[in-house]
């Protein structure tokens with residue numbers, strides 16, 4: 001089977017993995033990996049964790065050195081894709097060049113949702129998605145500065161914990177009534193709120209930043225919707241991302257909260273797939289459509305497409321998992337916990353090592369673990385096999401989880 005040249009737009013976790021997996025599967029066609037960031041393909045999670053703390057240089061983030069791409073005959077093209085001509089199977093690049101494709105894969109990821117209030121464009125209002133943004137924050141932050149973090153999601157809290165450990169004064173402002181409210185159970189929110197508060201981070205819930213004050217050039221503080229003011233030298237915004245769907249939409253592909261693909265991660269055009277953060281995929285496992293933002297989702301999508309393009313098509317059936325490092329605590333999540341109706345705690349919250357088992361109609365749908373890697377790994381294996389244990393078993397400290405895997 002010849003599919004012709006494969007062009008991948010975006011060299012994040014998904015794009016890099018697809019190129020590498022296609023070669024592992026023995027594809028001999030041309031592979032062009034187009035990216036608009038001026039770095040070799042790199043990992044994002046450390047940007048709000050170890051890298052921000054000051055561990056390692058940019059090279060420590062790269063998936064592979066440059067030689068890997070030349071050895072594997074993967075053409076890394078530093079450019080921006082600006083349009084797709086589906087009839088001619090061509091991608092136009094910002095430089096004026098164009099690429100012919102047999103199969104095109106959109107791995108355009110997501111971009112920061114920007115704050116839409118006056119003064120949001122000041123230099124001391126920062127975001128955290130790219131290596132350049134992390135590097136410039138890492139160089140900028142010093143002990144004693146006052147930072148307001150807008151948004152108590154994973155990235156906001158990871159940044160807050162790192163900044164506090166570096167001696168900054170940290171306030172976190174969140175509109176929802178609890179931290180990470182959209183992603184985790186109340187048990188996990190409460191635990192992390194208390195840990196961050198104990199570390200000296202002030203968390204303001206149920207309020208939003210209504211304005212940013214400045215002295216003309218620099219941030220001096222923020223006003224909150226409840227009338228309070230907080231002094232600040234720096235603002236870090238973590239209010240979520242928007243999937244990069246415009247290239248697909250302009251080419252006439254269907255988009256909604258992501259580029260719409262079927263269970264094989266294929267768009268309505270049989271020559272175009274989409275994967276990773278930008279893809280809204282039909283999930284037979286969960287029913288309905290999902291768009292997830294995680295390394296697991298991006299890399300497993302890529303492996304699924306690589307298999308299909310080399311002759312082994314299977315519907316995507318990955319079990320979602322995710323992690324977040326906040327201060328000394330590691331949170332790991334597996335499954336999809338939306339819509340759970342019962343939770344069971346296993347382990348010891350006081351000792352900071354516990355898991356929340358989430359149930360929907362008696363079926364285990366996900367596990368959130370704090371410093372309990374064994375529970376997380378158990379959940380990954382059990383849920384991959386569509387297994388479950390009863391809430392009573394989960395609650396019983398003497399129940400051997402491994403016995404449920406055999």
Ligand SMILES: Cc1cc2nc3c(=O)[nH]c(=O)nc-3n(C[C@H](O)[C@H](O)[C@H](O)COP(=O)(O)OP(=O)(O)OC[C@H]3O[C@@H](n4cnc5c(N)ncnc54)[C@H](O)[C@@H]3O)c2cc1C
Pocket residue numbers: 009010011012013014015034035036037044045046047048079080081082107108109110128129130155244247275276277278292293294295296298321322323324325
């Ligand atoms: C700070 C941070 C911490 C994170 N921590 C975790 C974590 O702990 N655990 C976890 O599971 N996930 C984490 N994530 C999420 C994870 O990194 C993303 O889900 C993952 O990067 C998605 O990969 P992707 O390849 O789909 O998209 P991206 O990584 O966004 O890559 C897409 C690339 O495509 C480029 N691009 C877009 N449009 C074009 C175009 N038209 N032409 C050329 N190039 C284009 C973009 O510039 C980008 O480089 C974190 C993310 C961030 C930002």
